[in-house]
Amino acid sequence: MHKEEDNPILKNLNPAQREAVVAVEGPILIIAGAGSGKTRVLTHKIAYLIDIGIPPQNILALTFTNKAAQVMKERIASLVNPEASKRIWAGTFHSIFARILRLEAHYLGYTSNFSIYDTEDSLNIIKRILQNYNVSNNKLNPDSVHHIISISKNKVLSPQDFIRNASNQTEKIIGEIYKEYQDYLQQNNAMDFDDLLVNTFELFSQFPEILEKYQNRFNFILVDEYQDTNRVQYLVLRQLSSKYRNITVVGDDAQSIYRWRGADIRNILDFQKDFPDVKIFRLEQNYRSTKCILAAADSVIKFNKKQIEKKLWTENPEGELIELYQCETEKDEANLVVKKIKELISGGEYSLGDIAIFYRTNAQSLEFENALRRENINYVVVGGLSFYKRKEVKDVLAYLRLLINPDDNEAFVRIINEPPRGIGKTTLTHLLNYSRENRISLFKSLEHLENIPNLQKRSITILEEFRNWIITTQEKLNEGIGTAEIINEYIKNSGLISMYEEIATDDAFDRLENIETLLSDIYEFLTQNENMTLNDYLQQISLISDIDEKNLSTEQVKMMTLHSAKGLEFPVVFIVGLEQGLFPLNRFRPKDLDDEEEERRLFYVGLTRAMKKVFLTYAKIRHRFGDELYQVPSKFISEIDRSLLLTFESENKTFRRPTTYSKETFVNSNNFNEFDQTEDGVLRIGDRVVHPFFGIGKVEHLEGSGNFAQALVNFESVGRKRLMLQYAKLKKL
DNA sequence: TGTAGTATCTTTTTT
DNA sequence: AGATACTACA
Numbered sequence: 001m002h003k004e005e006d007n008p009i010l011k012n013l014n015p016a017q018r019e020a021v022v023a024v025e026g027p028i029l030i031i032a033g034a035g036s037g038k039t040r041v042l043t044h045k046i047a048y049l050i051d052i053g054i055p056p057q058n059i060l061a062l063t064f065t066n067k068a069a070q071v072m073k074e075r076i077a078s079l080v081n082p083e084a085s086k087r088i089w090a091g092t093f094h095s096i097f098a099r100i101l102r103l104e105a106h107y108l109g110y111t112s113n114f115s116i117y118d119t120e121d122s123l124n125i126i127k128r129i130l131q132n133y134n135v136s137n138n139k140l141n142p143d144s145v146h147h148i149i150s151i152s153k154n155k156v157l158s159p160q161d162f163i164r165n166a167s168n169q170t171e172k173i174i175g176e177i178y179k180e181y182q183d184y185l186q187q188n189n190a191m192d193f194d195d196l197l198v199n200t201f202e203l204f205s206q207f208p209e210i211l212e213k214y215q216n217r218f219n220f221i222l223v224d225e226y227q228d229t230n231r232v233q234y235l236v237l238r239q240l241s242s243k244y245r246n247i248t249v250v251g252d253d254a255q256s257i258y259r260w261r262g263a264d265i266r267n268i269l270d271f272q273k274d275f276p277d278v279k280i281f282r283l284e285q286n287y288r289s290t291k292c293i294l295a296a297a298d299s300v301i302k303f304n305k306k307q308i309e310k311k312l313w314t315e316n317p318e319g320e321l322i323e324l325y326q327c328e329t330e331k332d333e334a335n336l337v338v339k340k341i342k343e344l345i346s347g348g349e350y351s352l353g354d355i356a357i358f359y360r361t362n363a364q365s366l367e368f369e370n371a372l373r374r375e376n377i378n379y380v381v382v383g384g385l386s387f388y389k390r391k392e393v394k395d396v397l398a399y400l401r402l403l404i405n406p407d408d409n410e411a412f413v414r415i416i417n418e419p420p421r422g423i424g425k426t427t428l429t430h431l432l433n434y435s436r437e438n439r440i441s442l443f444k445s446l447e448h449l450e451n452i453p454n455l456q457k458r459s460i461t462i463l464e465e466f467r468n469w470i471i472t473t474q475e476k477l478n479e480g481i482g483t484a485e486i487i488n489e490y491i492k493n494s495g496l497i498s499m500y501e502e503i504a505t506d507d508a509f510d511r512l513e514n515i516e517t518l519l520s521d522i523y524e525f526l527t528q529n530e531n532m533t534l535n536d537y538l539q540q541i542s543l544i545s546d547i548d549e550k551n552l553s554t555e556q557v558k559m560m561t562l563h564s565a566k567g568l569e570f571p572v573v574f575i576v577g578l579e580q581g582l583f584p585l586n587r588f589r590p591k592d593l594d595d596e597e598e599e600r601r602l603f604y605v606g607l608t609r610a611m612k613k614v615f616l617t618y619a620k621i622r623h624r625f626g627d628e629l630y631q632v633p634s635k636f637i638s639e640i641d642r643s644l645l646l647t648f649e650s651e652n653k654t655f656r657r658p659t660t661y662s663k664e665t666f667v668n669s670n671n672f673n674e675f676d677q678t679e680d681g682v683l684r685i686g687d688r689v690v691h692p693f694f695g696i697g698k699v700e701h702l703e704g705s706g707n708f709a710q711a712l713v714n715f716e717s718v719g720r721k722r723l724m725l726q727y728a729k730l731k732k733l
Numbered sequence: 734t735g736t737a738g739t740a741t742c743t744t745t746t747t748t
Numbered sequence: 749a750g751a752t753a754c755t756a757c758a
Contacts, residue, residue: 563746
């Protein structure tokens, strides 16, 4: 025992943390509250494992982002020998599984240069399949079909299972589409994000000897953010750990925010069922936030019924009260936040890098960007339209994908007429038909141009030329020398660059710059890493997320969605857009209590990111699709213990034309706790109503109750308005 | 086949 | 309001 006390790896850990670290063998569940040193426990545990002689290459650490894995490796490197830290397998489920699948691809009928399709690719495929099905698009839109397929995969439900379980015609059709989609992916030698998980599960299920190989390799498995794993991730974890049973999972049910993409909170409960001998540790001391922030977060999360009982506490100071600002519009809100940021900076206590702005949807970032730019304040936006999602970047990547995996039809479709080279819709349709009928890829079908009906002479010449160009480039690439130069030449010959040079607008120059950045990024990757190939590059970037890329240690204000904020911490946090319908977000579908609880956890995550100070804001009026919406403060505001809140009205009101909605329309800011559950009157969805100012309209949605009851009314004269029934004086027709 | 003009949709959250 | 997708023409 005393020997362990001396171990530097165990110093600076509290008793609970230390116990969790030295519990080496068997299944271990760590329930770790926000800010309780979860990452610290994981890193120290891995360092400890290495310290007691476990070979680092036998350790597998699964994290939620690549960045978290990278941070973990760096910290381990500083605790033990840096060389050892490099040999740990650490990464996201997706990237680690992709790595395994590359090595074992042939077992599943893939080759190791398979493409990884992103959501956009998947949607394009589904759109095309839907067209062939000739179904009315309003019921089966690509997004929802894609979502259903994705959720099914995460539950390990095959197309055959899906069709068998179908209970109506629509489901049956979706099942057919799912099947066609899956066959198509296999033909393209491509996997989508979900396949990386499902196929790993299939690989291990079908080939026990492969499973055993990886069981033996990963003697010790550690999983971060366990509350956000889904069914298939859980199943693979169970497969991998079933031999040695050394698995440590860390999670906090209060921070589970990915139910919508299949995360299953039951994984924690099932974990205890599968491993009855599980040892459970609880980390309940928070080192991050002030007492005030913690109390506020606690008062909110108490409104959730489903949760594991735990009490988070801190020795940190009381801290300052949370400030709540009521703003006129979203512009006003952005201006207020910028004003507060300037005050924080001039106060001398904080710098720009200490400050973060969290919002519910990416679209909200725009106003803040504008306001910050006007005041010359440096900022960085995480997420939104990331570099690798830009059209011109994706086009270049598609050119490269086609070189590596010529069966990649999505890449082919993307670039065959980009820039325009005279292969239009008609020609492409002929090609697509031929390749579908003969079950070969588009690129392969170029070998049989003379057999393809209806092709014009001109098209044939162009396509032949295209095919030769790709093949010659592939041959050059296979020689393995001067890869970066070959790629530059190839992209130059594609005509993309000269196309943008000819357009010569500001936008086109931006795009050119992005292409240049990408090419030099590739150049650097290939020259810095001796034995890395273009294939490695493509794989790496397809699984990179925006948060992995962005440097958060800079002196800039950080802006991101609440989802991206998970796992991070900042001295000062702004949570904006706290309005009913926006946060909690609702999509005007039947109310789901679980949805609301998830939104509340998201708010909890936001609050608990803050170390010292929290600002909350909402706008009374928010513009959306050109409409003016009258907003109601988020119910979450009313759930914060009132003694912890200071409420303000934003002073810098922007000028607005007076309407019949004068001051009394809006909630008095002292009224937040009067939210109650009384019945919302006689108004029903579909009712036609008349309003003294807006005239006749139809009720499309109702929500809230008591003083907060509100209706979304579509008026004939002015379109959709969100109105508070208390003030709106609507008359039913 | 490419373009100009028009209709329609957009805003969840991410690997 | 602005961007994208679709349709009718050159």
